[in-house]
Amino acid sequence: MKTAIYPGSFDPITYGHLDVLKNGAEIFDKVIIAVAKNGEKKGFLPVDKRVELIKEAIRETGLENVEVDSFEGLTINYAEKKGADVLLRGLRAVSDFEYEMQLSQTNSALDEKIKTVFVIAKPEYNFISSSTIKEIYNNNGDISKFVPLCVNKFLQEQRGL
């Protein structure tokens, strides 16, 4: 059974992330989407909330071979714990490429079993990023086209609308 880990911040999860996840779920037997806890960065939403929203978004999408989790520390150590040697990541623009290549090569240098598989989301979701979503939301814009229903609903409630 081939398991892949899809690590990231998912702060919050977007349709771009979901499309990458859907592709991964078609390629691998199981995908574990795992929210990385970053001690230094406080984040927009607490990690537990991000996990809860991912679970709801997956229910909305109807994906079955996907698990949701969070982890602390190095991704390669988490992957080993889960018996996975593949990391799933998404590529948007050329600007992502340099960072992703460096990350992938670092992880392979730390653990040569680890391979990173990159997926490009559909054009309609490819440009979406959590940071743009936050920017739009903080300026009272409409984010409904970019995030799953549960994320939009939760954030609207937070705003008291």
Ligand code: ADP
């Ligand atoms: P990180 O902080 O690890 O970059 P993100 O939540 O921003 O976490 O992204 C997780 C992964 O998903 C990254 O590989 C990122 O490039 C990818 N990703 C994010 N948004 C999209 C999108 N719209 N299309 C394709 N890949 C995406």
